[in-house]
Amino acid sequence: DAGITQSPRHKVTETGTPVTLRCHQTENHRYMYWYRQDPGHGLRLIHYSYGVKDTDKGEVSDGYSVSRSKTEDFLLTLESATSSQTSVYFCAFRPQEDTEAFFGQGTRLTVV
Amino acid sequence: RKEVEQDPGPFNVPEGATVAFNCTYSNSASQSFFWYRQDCRKEPKLLMSVYSSGNEDGRFTAQLNRASQYISLLIRDSKLSDSATYLCVVNTGGFKTIFGAGTRLFVKA
Numbered sequence: 001d002a003g004i005t006q007s008p009r010h011k012v013t014e015t016g017t018p019v020t021l022r023c024h025q026t027e028n029h030r031y032m033y034w035y036r037q038d039p040g041h042g043l044r045l046i047h048y049s050y051g052v053k054d055t056d057k058g059e060v061s062d063g064y065s066v067s068r069s070k071t072e073d074f075l076l077t078l079e080s081a082t083s084s085q086t087s088v089y090f091c092a093f094r095p096q097e098d099t100e101a102f103f104g105q106g107t108r109l110t111v112v
Numbered sequence: 113r114k115e116v117e118q119d120p121g122p123f124n125v126p127e128g129a130t131v132a133f134n135c136t137y138s139n140s141a142s143q144s145f146f147w148y149r150q151d152c153r154k155e156p157k158l159l160m161s162v163y164s165s166g167n168e169d170g171r172f173t174a175q176l177n178r179a180s181q182y183i184s185l186l187i188r189d190s191k192l193s194d195s196a197t198y199l200c201v202v203n204t205g206g207f208k209t210i211f212g213a214g215t216r217l218f219v220k221a
């Protein structure tokens with residue numbers, strides 16, 4: 001168990017609604033990430049965080065925002081969900097800047 | 113050109129076979145390298161880190177060629193349980209980690 005959990009694990013939502021995904025880690029790591037995974041694209045970085053209230057954009061950040069008010073929680077919000085945001089979302093942490101990443105179990109999001 | 117490229121496969125091999133995956137990366141300043149394994153509908157999990165001197169873990173051998181900017185993964189004596197998608201991962205410095213799209217492996221009895 002890598003000490004990282006995501007909720008919800010599955011969600012179906014309607015186009016235009018806001019959606020928030022939660023990532024919780026128990027090991028006090030500084031670096032946290034949100035990725036989405038789609039067939040043919042692999043994992044693509046949405047946003048990342050390097051500390052409480054310190055976040056930055058990844059390569060596919062449009063339509064997404066994040067917040068990190070506590071070390072252990074990293075929230076991903078889809079401001080107005082679209083069908084193109086149907087995907088599997090993974091949260092991850094890295095113990096140090098240049099080390100391997102450890103992933104949560106993923107959230108399967110469907111936007112209808 | 114993608115920053116990290118892998119042959120998507122699928123590779124279909126019989127049990128006991130040796131199979132090799134290659135991965136190329138474009139950023140010559142990349143600092144650390146990994147292979148991950150991902151089972152269907154599961155999260156990626158670290159298989160092994162890749163060191164400049166090459167490293168081995170049981171049936172798995174990883175190698176790095178900085179001059180040609182590629183890393184490889186060799187699996188010997190394939191097992192049915194090795195069937196999965198293998199992801200090449202490159203840290204390019206700072207917070208940036210790039211994942212390849214993955215190579216699918218099917219090991220058949």
